[in-house]
Structures are given as C-alpha cells and as structure tokens.
Amino acid sequence: MTSALLTDLYELTMLHGAREAGTASRRCVFEVFTRSLPEGRRYGVLAGTGRVLDAIADFRFDDADLRYLRRSGLLDEETLEHLAAYRFAGDVHGYEEGELFFPNSPVLRIEGTFEDAVMLETVVLSILNHDSGIASAGSRMITAARGRPCIEMGGRRVHEDAAIAAARAAYIVGFHSTSNLAAGAHYRIPVAGTAAHAFTLLFDSEEEAFRAQIASQGAGTTVLVDTYDVEAAVRTAVEIAGPQLGAVRLDSGDLGVQAHEVRALLDSLGATDTRITATGDLDEYRVEELTEAPLDGYGIGTRLVTGGGHPAPGFVYKLVEREGADGAMHPVGKRSQDKATLGAGKAAYRMIVGERAHAELVLPGESEVAEFERELIAELTSGEANPEWARTSLRPLQKPMILGGEPVHDLRAPAVVEAARARHAASVAELGLSPDDGPDGPPAIPTVTDGVEAARVLS
C-alpha cells in the first residue's frame, strides 16, 4: 500500500476547492507543534521523524488508490490526474529525531504550495504523535531505571504494525532491546526473549521444561520462575544450569519482596552472578519503587507502548504563513476562543548555559535572531551584568531534511535510529534532571519568545 491514502478525505476536498478557486499554488508554511505538555511531564521526546521522511518520499497515488477515489465520485478527473503525478516538491525542516520538545516547539516545518503541503497533514501527525507518545513515556522509564537495562516487550498490546514503530521509539530513548522480531529485522534493534509460561506448562514437569530450555539456549538463558513455586523453580534452574545460569525472571506477585528473597536464594546456591529481571505492568512509577530491590533489568510493555497514560502529545499541523493575493507572504492563524495560534514560521533554539539547557527559544521569523540577541544583551546589561551570558549559546534546533523535494540525507539507514538515540541521550543530559526528583513536575525549561523573557530566565 502507498502512504498516500493514509490521509483524511478533507485534505483532498480542500485541494480540489483550492484548485478550482486558483489558490492551490499559493506558497504556504505549515508547522507541527503541541500547545502544552501533558500534566506532570517535564519534556517530550520527538520520535518518528525518519519515518515521516520515508512516508513523504513514498507519498504517491497508485492505480488502486486512484480507482478508489474515482469510484467515490468526490473529485473530478483533472484533480485525479494531478494526484497521479503528485510528488512532494517542497522543503522540510525540523528538530532532529530524539530531540526534546516543549510547549510550542516547532518540531517540523513544511513549506511548499498549498496543494503540495496540505495533503501531508494526516500521515505526518499520525507518525509523530504515535512515535513521540511512546518515546516521551519511555524516556521517563529509562531515567527511573537508573542504568538497569530495559527490554521493550509491549507489541502484543498495540496494533501489529504500531508494535514495530513502538520498538523503534523505545530504542531511541535508551531501551536496550525489544521482543519484536520485525523491529529487529527492519531497524537492527537488538532482540531479546527466552520463554513464556506456555513453555513450562507444555512439559510434564517444570524440571523437564528447564532442562529443555537450557539444553537449547545454553546456561546463559533467562528462566521464568513463577509458573508454580518461585523458590522451587530457582533451585531447579540452578541445579540444572549451575552458577552460570544467566538470569531468572519474575512476572507476578510483589516483585520487590520476591527480588530480595530470590537474590538471597541465588547467592546461597552460589549463583552470585545470576541476574534477576522483573516484568509485569511496569512503568516509571513502579520502576522507581523498585530502585532498592536487587533487580538487574526490566521488561516493560503495556504502559510504554500506550504512551504511559498519554498516548499522543497532541501535535497539530497548522498553516502559519501563506502567500496572499498580493504575492507577499502573510502570517495567519485561527482566532478561536481556546485554540488561538501564533502566526508566521518560527525559528527555534535551545538556550544553553555551560552544559545546561535553560530555555526553549521560539522566535517568530527566521531573520530575527540578531534582534533577539540585541534585545537580550540590552536587557541583561541594563540591569546588573550577568556573568552567565558569556557561557550562553543558542543551539539551532531545526535542520534541513528535504529541500526541493529531495531528501538531504539517506534517512532509511539504520544509522538514523542510532543518531536519534545519541541525540536523545545528549539532550536529556543537558536538562540535568535527577531521578531522585521523581518523574513528575512542570516543564523542565520554559518556552520563551523574545529577549526580555530570555533575560529573565538567565538572571
């Protein structure tokens, strides 16, 4: 299937109406942003950008698509011919994948004619909302895990294709591996998994099951010990595998209490290097509670892949600037009571002091950085001079991704996912958050839109 039908009907009826009215070729700037973070979230993590760029590259209507649209009777033949020839020919700039976002961060900017850019709304939002929802939740879980490796294993709780994207998003925010084979195959993410309860139940005794698993997977495997009686299972597994037993997995009951008991038992059996992993309805709060338990890793599923209670960051795709009848560009924005938007394309920088992020700077109009800096300096020096200024830098957040319809980089390479993982790690480190503060709080840095506000943050 092409990506072109992953689209809401209204994008095509708008295109059709604009073509008939002669406004379809007006130059337009669309931006993707969210107005706020979910309650308690300190930051969001952008994920899916690589997949968006793939989808834009693949966005073309094939014969089956066009037959369907023709049959629907909603578009005229001339519009259908236009769609048949459609290739996105505009520009895309955006935050790097793995980068953090805050309220009003312009994470993606699409520029082109109205008819070029309007059709991408649904597929762009689907991908960024989905992948970023998971990445934003997962990043909190990784922080709570304090370096203990986490396996993503939630594929069974989400749409079967979404499972692959979920594993990708989880890997970007620092998950060690995934249970999902398709994600392993597509994105070269390490895969993990050994056995479920069904394996133990298949055999006439737990001992036979463990013997079979260890014979097949080696002593380094992870044995699931809670099918019948945990203590008996641990003894049996060590008896068979010896102290080389890789790990035991707990999947039910009070994980914290059991971890202490199982650690003591393993140590008493000489299996001091055997690890203990925990699974079962874990999220950042449960993982945080397990900090003191002698656990060596977590398997995290449902709560991760469903976005930890906030499945989509609420990204919207808004027209912020467009050519008018006069041929000039004009900022535009809705004035509805509760959803007013700032017009005009925006530039975004992370304001860094030393090695710490202090603000998300979102400036209307790309040309105004110099003005911002003058304003900021004037503000800072009008009062007491702030020594921090010398250590302050502005990291540009928007990078060119597609120019004139051509991808700037090869965005399908596995290196894309690794680069996003590195970007995420670096940007989270810049926030300087400690897991001791718990996962919840206000946005870690404020979003500022001019030099006066920025100066207030620095002083």
Added chain:
Amino acid sequence: MTSALLTDLYELTMLHGAREAGTASRRCVFEVFTRSLPEGRRYGVLAGTGRVLDAIADFRFDDADLRYLRRSGLLDEETLEHLAAYRFAGDVHGYEEGELFFPNSPVLRIEGTFEDAVMLETVVLSILNHDSGIASAGSRMITAARGRPCIEMGGRRVHEDAAIAAARAAYIVGFHSTSNLAAGAHYRIPVAGTAAHAFTLLFDSEEEAFRAQIASQGAGTTVLVDTYDVEAAVRTAVEIAGPQLGAVRLDSGDLGVQAHEVRALLDSLGATDTRITATGDLDEYRVEELTEAPLDGYGIGTRLVTGGGHPAPGFVYKLVEREGADGAMHPVGKRSQDKATLGAGKAAYRMIVGERAHAELVLPGESEVAEFERELIAELTSGEANPEWARTSLRPLQKPMILGGEPVHDLRAPAVVEAARARHAASVAELGLSPDDGPDGPPAIPTVTDGVEAARVLS
C-alpha cells in the same frame, strides 16, 4: 512484509527448545481472554477477528525473514527449514466479531500442535487488543450519542496503519463514517470530510474561502465556522449557500452554549434544515453532556482511537490444555500468586431470558453443557420453580473459523465488517442498557461457570 515477523522472539526460542526436546508436536489448546474489564466498563466489544484470520492465513516466513533469522544466529538450520515450510494447520474457534465479552470470556480458541499454535501469540494479541480497545470505547460513545451520527476522525493521533484498523473498529460499533481514506478503500467504510481551518486561512477572506468550498463541494457541504468569529461565519455561509447549506461545524469553545446560539441564528436566517456538528476532544462523557444541545452529529477522534483511557483490554493468550507424555490431554495453568488461570478449554454461551442477556456462561470442557443444564434445572426446581426457565436459551458464542488450517468462510469480504456491525448492534440491544444510566457501572452481566451460579442469576 509477511505477518510472521510480527512475533516476539521467545515464541521462536520456545519452538526451538520444544523441537529439540521432542514436545513440539504435542496437541495444545490456547485461549484468548481477559481477566477483568477496566474499571467502570459495563462490557467489552470484540473486534479484529477478521484481521486475525487474515494474519493467520498470511503467516509464513519469506526469504527476507529467514535471512534475518539466520543472521541472528538464534536458531539452527533445521528449525529455519521448518519455519520456511510453516503453515498453520490447526483449528480456530471464536466469538463472532462485534460480539460483547466479559471477564474470562474465551473469545478465541486456537488448537494445534505446540509448534503450530505458539507462534501466533503476538499477532493474535496485537490485533485483538488494539481493535477491541477501540471498539469497546467507541460502543459507549455511540450509546451516549443517542442516534446522532458520529464520524471517526482520529487517524492523526495514532500510528498510520493503526488508523485504518481504528476506523474499521469504529464502524463495527456503529460509527457512521470515517475521515480515513485508506479505511474507505480497504473496507468500503463511508468517508466524510470537507475542510480544515487551513482552507479558510489560505484565502484572503473567510468569505472567499466559503465561496470556494461551496462552489467546489455544493451547498450541502459542512462549513467550519470557528476560524475567526462564529456568528459572522454562519451569516456569511448562509448568505452564500442559502438555506440549503448542509451543516456548520464547531471545533472550539463551549460547544453546548454555541450550539444553542448557532441554532437560533440559523433558524432566524431561514436555514432551519442546516445541521450543526461538533468536534474537539469529545468522548462518551462530553457527548452525554451535549445531549440537550441542538447538535446533529459528532466528530470523534483522539479519545476513540486511543481506547478512551483503556487502550487495550488486556487479552492474554494462554495454554490451557495439552497432550502429556501419556498421550492424553491435560488441563494446565499457571499457579502464580496474582495471575492464576483456570485450566482446560472452555465453551461459552450467552444466557438469554426472553430478549435480555442475563449471564455469560463459561463452562470448562465442551462436553458438559448437558451436565450444566441438569445442574441448573435441579437447582431451579429444588427450590421454587422459576417460570423464567421456559423463556431461557443459551446462545453458543464460539463459532468455527479455521478448521485444519482452512478458513471456514471468506473472511476478507467487506461483508465481514457489515456482519460484525450487525452482531454488535444485536448484542448491545440484548443488554437493555439505557443511555440515561450513564456510561459507567459494573459488568452488565455476570460471568458464571456452573449451573448453581446460573440458577442464582435467574432466581
């Protein structure tokens, strides 16, 4: 891509271990069920069965899959050859798509050898958890809408492929149409949509935008009236389209208050047949609150496609019965502290009195219906004879779907979705719930497992 890699690694390592141990060809019964409904849910709606059967039919490893698995080094050559030849050869029975489920309803039963059935776990659960999560939420929204048509428009808030399945699930529970073109093309679901704010903003004035839309889509279109000023927009739209104007859409602000104002305004302008539709963060609670507002339809997005706060019903895929070394079948089940399961394959019936569902009957072992009936009758007649018994019937819930690897029906036809829609409507009607009771409460009917419990429900 094949569906075979939509699988967790552990299914293949278990298969491998069982093959080496000589237990892979033991006959097995796996069941899909959920232990409880989410807090406040009166029932769940099973959706995705048709897609599951498709996925089982497509479940085969192609050359690329096998290359990946070979490279991973996790399986030996003999197992890879087995996978290359794999076709599911077992039986599948299950609840009809669109049917309701309750705690412990055995919605799907997969029978076959261990190696045949174990591999389907992830793809079966992904599809049923995803689609049923949306159907279960959507069904409540349809009840709350009290006959006003609802459009599914949430595709932009979920994974781009999940969006198609979401539209399908929504249609099954009674949504009128979807914004998603791919869902329209794949499943012949009616599509809807006219214009976004971007269309109004593209033009130099709202009037020009409305003229363009009405010229292109006809007076029967739905005009979005909240970009600038609602009252002015309504006047402009009626001026251009006349009283034939199809509908106006409100997408922000206090929808209830505005609906009254806009209705009065439309009526005063003679547009008495022009409908008013509302969109914007709606769910069953908001829709219920809007009952008294003069609205003619709803567009529902985020809360629907993300499962209304409960994205997955928690379906699990459990081995409940398997052949032992003695060649006989044995019920099996995990005995963990908080997740114990009843062993043995189960039969399920909805107990109906007159036209009302009274209980979900889940009987261990298919052969015991006669025994249940004896038990029930004995129980009822031992005390006071219950006249309801004469009007009581047991509707069998499990239907054959795949026998010996062959699909029983053509499950890809669009008729599948229509049949599911009819099944859902009939089963919800049997519960006799009123929207006046609000969406929340305990399960609408109890799950009973023997004649004594059933008799208690009837008396």
